[in-house]
Each structure stands twice: as C-alpha cells, then as structure tokens.
Amino acid sequence: MDLSALTAISPADGRYRNQLQQLAEYFSEFALIRYRVRIEIEYFIALSSKKFFSLKPAQVKSLRDLYLSFTPERAQEIKNVERITNHDVKAVEYFIKKELDALKLSALKEWVHFGLTSQDINNTAIPLLWKESLENEYFPGISNLAMEIRKLATQWLNIPMLARTHGQPASPTRLGKEMMVFAERLDQQLRLMHEIPYSCKFGGATGNFNAHVVAFPNINWINFANTFCEDSLGLQRQQFTTQIEHYDYLAAHFDAMKRINTILIDYCRDIWTYISMDYFKQKIKKGEVGSSAMPHKVNPIDFENAEGNLGFANAIFSHLSEKLPVSRLQRDLTDSTVLRNLGVPFAHTILSFKSIEKGQTKLVLNESAIHEDLDNNWAVVAEAIQTILRRENYPQPYEALKDLTRGNAQITKENIHEFIGSLKISSKVKKELKAITPFNYTGVVQKF
Template sequence: MPETAAAVTRTPSGRLALAASPEQIALGPLDGRYQSAVAPLVDYLSEAALNRDRVAVEVEWLIHLTGNSVLPGAGPLSAEQQEKLRGIVTEFDAAAVAELAEIEAVTVHDVKAVEYYISRRLPAIGIENLTAMVHFGCTSEDINNLSYALGIKGAVEDVWLPAARSLVGQIEAMAEENRAVPMLSRTHGQPATPTTLGKELAVIAHRLGRQLDRIAKTEYLGKINGATGTYAAHVASVPGADWQAVSKSFVEGLGLTWNPLTTQIESHDWQAELYSDIARFNRILHNVCTDIWSYISIGYFRQIPVTGATGSSTMPHKVNPIRFENAEANLEISNGLLDTLAATLVTSRWQRDLTDSSSQRNIGVAFGHSLLAISNVAKGLKALDVAAEVLAGDLDTNWEVLGEAIQMVMRAEAIAGVPGMENPYERLKDLTRGHRVDADRMKEFVSGLGLSADAEARLLALTPGGYTGIADQLVDHLK
C-alpha cells in the first residue's frame, strides 16, 4: 500500500520520523537502553523530581513562617491545613507535572510557575488570604539551592551509596573467599613477588571503601537569604524578625547544613567536593575494571556463560568481558560530567550568573552513568569463576621470583656472620635476570650457597605458590 502524506511523518532530509512526538523516544541511553538500571534516580534527580522538591520547599517555607508567627497577622496554621498543604507535595503526580509545564509556558520561569501552582491550591485549603506569603522574601535560588540539595542528598543516601556499598561488599566477600589462593604478581607487567588473589581484591575493597566513607560524610549546604544574601527585603518588610534565626532553623529543619554567607546563590562548593569524591571512586573502579579485564585475558578468571547470550556475532566460542568494558565507558562519561560540574559550579560572576542553572540539569546524568557502571561491575563479578589451576601453573613457570627471597636470606646470613654470603643481589641477578629458572635449577643453586642448615631448609621448601608472606592475613584488615 503506498504511503500517503497523512500516514507518515518525515524529517527535513526525507527520513521516516520515528515517532509522532519526540517525547515518545529517548534521545539518551539512560532514558532508553539502560533505563531500568538508573530508574531509582528518577525520584531524586529528574526534572519532575526537582519541581516536586521546589513545591516541597515552598510549602515548608510557608508552614515555617506561619508556624513561627514571623509575619504579623499570619499565625500558625491548623494541623489539618498543614496536612493539606503537604498533600500538594505528596500528591505531585504526572498531572501535576503537566499542569506545572503549562504554567511555565506562560511565565517562562520555572520557580515562578511553582509559586503560581501552589497559590492555585490555597483556596481549597481555606488560606487564600496567605497567597502573598508563598515565596515570601525569596529569590529563585533560595528555592533552587535547597531543592537541589534535597534531591542530591536523597540520590546519594538512598540510591548511589547503597549500590556502591553493595558492590564493595561483594568484592570483600570475594577477597575473603580467595584470601589464600596464591597468585603471581605483575609489576610493570612482569612476573614479581607472588601475592594472593584475596589480598589483591582486599586492596580494591579498601580503596573503594575509603572513598565511600568520605562521600557518606558529605555536608549538604543550603541557604534562604534573599536576592543577594543580605535579607534586605526581609528586614524592609518585617524589621522586627530575627531573620538569620528563621533562615537557619528552616534550612536545618530540612536536614541540611545552613550556609550563613552567600551571594544570591549558595556557592555550590559542597557539590564540587562531593563530585570530586564520587569521581575518585569512579576512577578507582575504572582501574578495577581494567585489572579484572586483564586477568580474564590471561585466564585467571573464567567467565560463566549466560544461557542464550551471544558473545560474538561470528565467533561462537567467545564470552566477552562486556560488563567491565561497558562500565569503563560509563565511568569515563560520568567523570567527564562530574569533573565539569566540580570545576564550573564553584565559579559565579559577582553576585550571580546562570551558568550553574544549565550545569546542574546534568547532575542526574552524571550519577546515572556511575550507577550504571556499578551495576555492570556487580553483574560482571557474579559471572566470574576463579581458575585456580591457571594461577598455580603461572606460578610454577616462574621460579625466578624466589630470587628476592634467596637474596634477603643471604643478607640475613651475612649479618649473622655466615661466610660466603657476599654480593647476594649480583649473584641472583646473574642467575635469574632474563632467564627462566625451574625448580631443579633453583634448588641446585640454593644447595650450593653454603647457607646455614636452617636457612637452606627453609629455602629448599619454598615454592612460588608458598612465597606469599602474610598476604592472607592482610585480608583481615577489611573487618
């Protein structure tokens, strides 16, 4: 059947449009392909969540002002009136989002639209006489900085931190399970003093855990002090009020830390600090991904195939480490945004410019890519199986790594007065550097050194797999 003009929509270049409305198809992957992994962030960092939090801040400000009788003639609201006011927030749904958008289309100002949205509902509560108190003494940034702080705090504490802690806990469990599994170290990519797989995983968990401790202690600041942070309009309208006390108690009542000194904006320094800490966590996790990827490539880990999954479109034998590769990419994207936010949000020309307004709209995207990466690493780790026999075989072909132990024993013997222990480093260098040394050759070398009986017995009993020091005990530091 031929197409008709009424049946299809085409782009200016003639391509078939994908949907009648652009809103029906996601432009970015976080709202499309990966939506399920980042969905919990929508309730905190989406545009709709920001508007809900703006409504919440405006409502609480009105309740705070009346509850403290700050303005003459506007005393405390009844419990029922307060409940109905807060109902404007709890009932904020898709219809509310649409209504707010319609108001903003007229005001061309998002926060002013919120003010009108609330004012429309006061008559039904029986407090239309308090319409003038909605947004009283506020500049838009008074509402925005508190709304962003609430959304970010919720996203970190309720979504991002629990996911990150779960991942670290997963790595800690792997460290405990493999605490005594010997593994050849590779410094500069070359065979080096053996360790245990568990100890190396413990290092990762410890590094990530330190960053989570820093992030958990984040101080979320807020302010509500007027157009340039001077309470000028407040004092001019109600000179008898202790406006600093009113402001401080309100901000702290929201669960935030009061910032007493600001320009028109809250300076966003706390945001920059938070984003730098999360970016550092991301970078450590990126290092984890590249290391695990490399261990997979040399066979230390086997990947457990997923039933029905395709590793390669042409090579059926392959099980690709896609979870770790996906995580790498998303961590890089997240950090690109986090680094930009941390760098730009600390700067505002004189008392105010609007660069932060556009920048902060990408906070959810930065968190989303990090959360997606955490999810992928967690899934990737679950699909790994330790190839203990490969680790053991690698150790058995690298007896030269015992050169360090032999050299140090010779030094200790020299200090104890055993003769013939001169130049231990040079002698081991001649034996091992650039050469493969097997068990027999190493034992022959040790037997010919003239060591004390005890020292010789210890070295002859030593194997690469047994030369791990107290690596397994170090895992206990995670407790």
C-alpha cells in the same frame, strides 16, 4: 516521534531506562518541580510557626499532601503556567496560590514565596534532592558493591597468585588480598565522602534578607533561616552568599565520586586483565552471543561497559565541579542549565555499579591457570633467597641471584635448587631455602 525507550536521545532514558528509572524520582523535570513545591510549602509552614499567620493541623497536612501526593499531572499544570510566565519557579508559586484557594486559605496567598528569590528555592531544592539521591541510591549501591568485593576477597584469601609489577613477574601475592586492596580503597573514600556537608543558599535576592528585613526589621531572619534549613530540610545554610549557593560542597561530592569511580576503573581493568590471563573463566548464559563472527568468544563485557560508563561519568563530574563554583559577580545563569544535568553522571555511575555486580557473578576462579603461572616463574623466589642470605651475611647475595635470574626465562625449580646446593652455607639454611616456593612465598596473611 513520541518519546519512548527507543526514541530517547539519552541512553540513560532509552537503552538503560529499565535499570535507571528509579532515578527519575530525583533528577527528572517532574522531580525538580516536586522538590520546589516541597520547599515552598515547608517555608510557608515555617512562617506560620513564627506567628505571622496561623494554620490548623489539618491545613498543614493538606499543604504537605501537595508534594507528598504530587503527580506528573500536577507537574504538567505547572509547566502549562510556565509557558505563560517563562519562569519555572514563579509558575510553582502561582500553582501553590491556586491550591490555597482550594483550601480556603486565599487570605494567606501573599505569604507564598515571601521575600524570596527563585534561587532560594532552587538552591534548597537541588541540594535536598541531591542529598536524598545519595542516601537512597548512591550510598546503598556503592556500599553493596564494596561489600561484594570484600566477600570475594574473603573467599579467595588463601589463593596464591603471581604478582606482576610493570607487567613482569614479581613476588607472589594472594588473590584475596589483591581484591581487598579495592575494598579498602572504596571504604576509605566513602568515609571521606560522608564527611562532606549538604549545604544550601537561603537568604533573599542577593543573600542579605533585604526584603525580609525591610518588612519585619525586628525578626532575626538569620536564625529563622538557619533553623528552617537545618530542621525542616536537613541542610546546612551557607551564611554569606551571593544570589546563589557556593556549590563548593556539591563540587566536593562530585570530586569524591570521581575518585571512587577512578578506583572502580582500576578494578575493572585488573579483572579484565585477569580474565584475559585465564585466571577467571566466565559463566555462560544460554542464548547469549559473544561475537557476531567468532562463536567461541565469551567477552568481559560487563567490566568493559562499567569502565566506559565510569569514564563518561567522570568527564561530566569534572565539568560540574569546575564550572558550578564559578559565577560572575553576584550571579549569572550558567549554573541553571548545568545543574539540570546532575542526574547524567549519577545515572552512568549507578549503571556501572550494576555492570560490575553482574560481571562479578559470572566469574569462575581458574586455579589451574594461576597455579601454572606460579610454577612457570620460579625466578620470583630469588628475592626470598637473597634476603635470607643477607641475614646469614653471605657475600653479595643480590648480585649472585641477579646473575642467575635476570633475563633468564627458563628458571625452574631444578635451577633454583641446584643454585642453592652450590652455596657455601649450612645444610640447615639450604633446607630452609629449598622449602621456599612460588606458592608459599606470599608474605603475611592479614585478616580482613
């Protein structure tokens, strides 16, 4: 079968292609080839800046156009060469050399890939595509989602709500504050993630610039490589490497994304539970079906889909962060095939963001259900009453409230007020106690 959205093996390239196709700019085979061409070209230009040879401005522009105007057809040319070389990076080198012929720069062809090993290209191309995918897709996506959660928190700031600890009725809270819990957690983890550098390996066959030094021993190749990686690519060069990059910072990114995904799983489960408790209704879209058998159903599928995708992404992120930093001696090839899957957990993470955002737009606050739940749980003001009684030095207030409320599912406003009336305290304190309700016993109102 020909490859299409219907025949693709991966759902990221099939069922969800229309939501994720922009990620092909970073994680497809075409993208990896284009980034490799970009690294080779920029390295070639950097060598010219060190006066090994000279390039005119027009020639520099033409060279950069090779990757700026790169097309799938050009990528296929390289794949055709790869069928002969059986080496993907060498095929890129031959492609560029052929292009130098077309630019009348044939005399400079042996400066292409000068002194390098394939991992100098891969371990700069992949960190660069990873950096740009985060900057252009991931950070805008998660930041927008966190902002939308914060908006809901602000909108629902003053909605009192029964809290549940261990699944049991607990001291009331406010819906907005509970939403803000997740916005704060996301913000904190994003700040940590932004501190992680983007590193690369660029140092010859086994990281020592052997070929560079033997050819030009008087050149400070370390300074050259540091400047090239930082100024041309925006990457931090690892100073001591084997043939490959350590992947430690890349693994740190994966772990940071896992933590953020775990926070979102927690969020999805809470929203799912609130929907099941009827705290939220969901907007109905004409023509949609919630169940093939039960016509009445409006399922929280967006939050369920998000939870599933987040869990799948985390499983892959875990393998990536555990596997990539481990390589036998100076290098084995296990990182190569694994790295080609960077886009898989990334795609399922982005897909989950979209699902959550879609689900949030369907939420309709059902204040009557929230109000009813509070009104049915007057026992939760027992904490407030016993705390004021402690303040008044009343004997064993906790025990008195425990006897009244523990295990008693029938506590009502009348029960509470009858209990307060029986206490040997001043009328002023009794009035203070009777003013406490599940609706106003919500603690400090903290501004966001």
